[in-house]
Amino acid sequence: MTTTLQQLLDALTDRATAPAASVAIEDITGALAHLGRALTGLTDDGLTPADTSRQRTATELGAACVTAGRLWPRTGGPLTDLAGAAADLVGRDRPVLGRAHRWAVTVELAEVADHSAGLASRLLPQAAVAEMSAVRQLATAVERDALADPPTAASFVVLDRLVPPxxxxxxxxxxxxxxxxxxxxxxxxxxxxxxxxxxxxxxxxxxxxxxxxxxxxxxxxxxxxxxxxxxxxxxxxxxxxxxxxxxxxxxxxxxxxxxxxxxxxxxxxxxxxxxxxxxxxxxxxxxxxxxxxxxxxxxxxxxxxxxxxxxxxxxxxxxxxxxxxxxxxxxxxxxxxxxxxxxxxxxxxxxxxxxxxxxxxxxxxxxxxxxxxxxxxxxxxxxxxxxxxMQRHQVDRHTRGVQTPGLTERLLDRSQATEHAITAIRSPRHVAREAPPSR
CATH class of the missing domain: 1.20.1260 (Ferritin)
Known part of the structure; x- marks a missing residue:
């Protein structure tokens, strides 16, 4: 099954926001660790030309996700697998992403991190909630920035790039x-x-x-x-x-x-x-x-x-x-x-x-x-x-729920295969031509 980054993130959000989600805390923190890895790569490449509050907030969010991801040992699971495949897709496309593209992906990752940390907060003992609260606060700040200055439609296109089986x-x-x-x-x-x-x-x-x-x-x-x-x-x-x-x-x-x-x-x-x-x-x-x-x-x-x-x-x-x-x-x-x-x-x-x-x-x-x-x-x-x-992920999830039940499970089944596909088609690093929205 051909997969996109948007589909993987939507599947991850579906599982994190399910009313009766049954998931281990190790799976959630494993997913947050992968989300932090993806965010760190994007912020290392830069979201803005200079040091700005957007750049700093996204950098802090990546670090907070990595910190939360270390709370429990990695044991794997559905959320971890989906987030890992998504992070690998982000890493594969980094050489050809401009700043506008990186901002669009960061916004989507922030939302998923928010939902994942929210799920973890309901499962963790009170003593460990502080790390999840930090993730949620920083993710909310990123989403608030996106409401004031939303990514362009052209920059969202990178989320729909296909990865073949x-x-x-x-x-x-x-x-x-x-x-x-x-x-x-x-x-x-x-x-x-x-x-x-x-x-x-x-x-x-x-x-x-x-x-x-x-x-x-x-x-x-x-x-x-x-x-x-x-x-x-x-x-x-x-x-x-x-x-x-x-x-x-x-x-x-x-x-x-x-x-x-x-x-x-x-x-x-x-x-x-x-x-x-x-x-x-x-x-x-x-x-x-x-x-x-x-x-x-x-x-x-x-x-x-x-x-x-x-x-x-x-x-x-x-x-x-x-x-x-x-x-x-x-x-x-x-x-x-x-x-x-x-x-x-x-x-x-x-x-x-x-x-x-x-x-x-x-x-x-x-x-x-x-x-x-x-x-x-x-x-x-x-x-x-x-x-x-800015609402596409909600529309897509509604459409999938009505028309294509079971898509989340199928995506999860293919997440490991997707990681192998990314390795197989990875292109050498090259100096990318900045697309118009990235300039």
Whole structure:
């Protein structure tokens, strides 16, 4: 089952706030220790440019959670497992989180810590309540700050980034759009982690899938809000431009049978699943009348939340090409540069192909970066169209309780597998490109 950080935190909150919660105190303190670990990592990276009350309060909350987590020995349990998987997800995404993203995650972690400490206070003897009271007071301060200055919808997108199961479904199993999008990003992660060059065929397949996902998201957002779809289509056009810009380059690979678990296969699976649910050219009024619009829109929203991460991987691939000189291009197709070498001038005159390095890939890098940034904005727009981000966790829990009983148990069953998946798809640390809401 594909999992997100938001789902893990919601499942943890569900268990901590259940009317008749039956849980050991060691399980609660174990969960608080993991929440403290996640908060400490976020505050170490920084929530604000300078030392502020927000930064200090969140730092103190992380320390308070760690202190509370030491009150009892670690014995494991449902809460500990869910919190541990959530903390590992936060750690996995730290290299690509901007300040706005870190603030959004901190707010969600603070709420979960508040509920967990509240449950512990009902179980602990009076002598040990002080540590839990400190957690609750600091968590309340963070939540109060969030009410005055709430995270943006775009920054909440990071909570919906998908983590595929350790063994993704086979291509022949007709995976869902969620599974396919998670597997696509994970496959790009694997290629980057192994130090391999992404082929142009894979690059173009991923870009095409991003274009289709963007167009579907624009259609769904327009249907859900009643707004004009025109401005929302800009993201799809940006991905289309990225694909067209890449056609000037060649890498010498001949098209062959695609790897059934490779980028091309997962991109095709994602495109097929999205087309089956909502064709990019679907009449918006007809879509608005569909009874399954809310559930369809929520699935499309989660897929759209993966596009910024996909854009980061594709931008990293272009950066690697610029260093390795893996691609060739007609010298006449390159943009003119100052102080062009004599060899390059001769190549332009003769119409020869040259290795593309450095600035030769600047235009492709810019259009990919632009498409990734626009994807962040589109994901935020779709997020706002569906729910108020500050109340989303409450809506999600209500929806799960009505429509999908047992989801918490299924998430718990997969929490250990999720930790293995995180290890398997962990990408190397790199200098992240700050998304617009993080600046």
């Amino acid at each position: 350790p063994d993704p479904p086979h291509r022949d199993a007709a995976p869902s759009a969620l599974d396919a999008s998670a597997a696509l990003v994970a496959t790009l992660d694997r290629i980057q982690r192994d130090g391999d060059n992404l082929s142009l065929r894979d690059f173009r397949a991923a870009v095409a899938a991003a274009e289709i996902a963007s167009r579907c998201a624009a259609t769904v957002a327009a249907a859900a809000t009643g707004d004009d779809v025109g401005p929302l289509l800009v993201t799809g056009l940006a991905w289309q431009l990225a694909g067209r810009t890449s056609t000037a380059f060649h890498d010498g690979h001949r098209a062959g049978t695609a790897d059934p678990r490779g980028v091309v296969a997962w991109a095709q699976a994602l495109a097929g699943a999205l087309r089956a649910e909502v064709a990019p050219r679907t009449d918006i009024s007809a879509l608005r009348d569909r009874s399954d619009l809310p559930s369809t829109a929520d699935r499309v929203r989660q897929v759209t939340a993966q596009l910024p991460a996909l854009g980061d991987r594709l931008a990293a691939a272009v950066e690697r090409w610029s260093r390795t000189g893996r691609l060739v291009v007609s010298a006449r197709d390159l943009q003119p540069v100052e102080n062009m070498s004599a060899d390059r001038i001769d190549a332009v005159i003769a119409g020869r192909h040259v290795m593309a390095r450095g600035a030769d890939l600047g235009q492709l890098r810019r259009v990919v970066d632009r498409a990734a940034d626009l994807s962040t904005g589109l994901a935020g727009a779709l997020h706002r169209a569906l729910t108020d981000p």
